[in-house]
Amino acid sequence: MPNPNITLVQGDITEQDVDAVVNAANSSLLGGGGVDGAIHRKGGSEILAECRSLRASRYGGGLPVGHAAPTTGGKLLARWVIHTVGPVWQPDEDRSALLASCHRESLRVARELGARTVAFPAISTGVFRWPVEDAARIAVGTLREEGEGFEELRFVLFDKRAYDAFAAAL
Template sequence: MDLRIEPGDITTIHVDAVVNAANSRLLGGGGVDGAIQRRGGGEILAECRRLRETTLPEGLPAGQAVATTAGKLPARWVIHTVGPVHAKKEDRSDTLASCYRESLRVAHEIGARTVAFPAISAGIYGWSMDDAARIAVTTAASMADEVGGVVDEVVFVPFGDAATAAFEAALAEVNAGR
């Protein structure tokens, strides 16, 4: 499984599945979630509402993932995952890593060969970009044996120079250890 970085706007990336840094309500929001919902159109929100009415009446728990259509995005699916809010007094790294693991497992189940990730929890949820990038890249790399063969490529889509630098450093570190 190849890991690469493509800085920019995740709503314009041509992949099979785009991962959405969603909130647990699955009913849209700001940041990446708002951008994906706006660009993808009403079909995504309609499927999220159906999920809330049926299998996820309490919402999507942090660290879990679920797929919907991608609507008008240049992807086939959106995989929604809820990142943890960073806390100084509690280590929630496992929950953040679970976002990447569970999203890749969902991608494997639906047959997505290419998957694009934003920097989950690094925005309004307060995670430092360096730590968020390290967790993202190391977790994705650790999933190669489990999801490889279906998922061929993971694309990290950082937004901005600082995020790009953090992901480049994390990827360089993972590649040095391979």
């Protein structure tokens, strides 16, 4: 099968000119720290309003780990935000399938939206403590397996360490 066009940049995911950005959200969908907080701050109140609507309808108990749901991109350059909840890393429990599911489900939602270009952060590597080298291996592997048909799948890495880990996995 054709290899998807996977690219890497070191930078700010809120400044990416793509169809959709993936948000490493918390299950509340109401904003938080890291990527989640940055997307909500820069994207504005429209994103939060749609997240509240999702909570009031489909996700009353919060968005489950490994699932994904779309909202507007608000004031971002991206038309859409695809929110996904990554797993918290547990040294004594293999949660790799949940992390892979975040990427797979985000791609599914992107296809449903008609997105051709999608930017991903390093899901679960911040406050959820997933080792970045392992997260990179899982993320790159999932996009290689599931990312056919997109014009570009871009990993946007905040720092050099994450960029280097994803470059090595790629």
